[in-house]
Amino acid sequence: MVYAVVRAGGRQEKVEVGSVLVVDRIAADKDGKIELAPVLLVDGDTITHDAKSLAKVKVTAEVLGDLRGPKIVIQKYKNKTGYKKRQGHRSELTRVKITGIK
Template identity: 60%
Template sequence: MYAIVKAGGHQEKVEVGDVILVNRLDAKKGDTVEFPVSLVVDGDKVTLAAADLAKVSVKAEVVNDEAKGPKISIQKYKNKTGVARRKGHRQKLTIVKITAIA
């Protein structure tokens, strides 16, 4: 059984026991969070109807609330003018473990 959930602005395919990275959530380590469901597949049974999906919930436990993504370096350069700029960015992430699809 797996589900497609909306988590942190993205959609993720999850099963029970999966550990996923999502954009920073407003939750502390050890908290339980719930994600809205877009699709549920249980063997041959596919659930898409909004009325049926309203009954389904995906619960997850926050494993780490202070994770960071990889460093991304940004460079701008203009030829013959001496203009050069370097910047960097690291996305703040939350690591969650899927505990239940019910």
């Protein structure tokens, strides 16, 4: 079983070939292909974690689409002063499918 831990959007994700994950917005090339930076590679009993060996490893992915995360409402209130503030936020996300670990 081959899997890798990749750095994607400020987090680390465990991925295998064919897995679909949602990461922070990533700009892809015109074909919709991206390359993710591996942090760890497990190939059966062999574990690779040093930077020299990982420089040879490529984790490729295909962008399935862009989406937005759930709305987060931020409410601030101070008692007896008349201060109220309301903000909203939605994260920009990208859904990707892992196509290869070489």
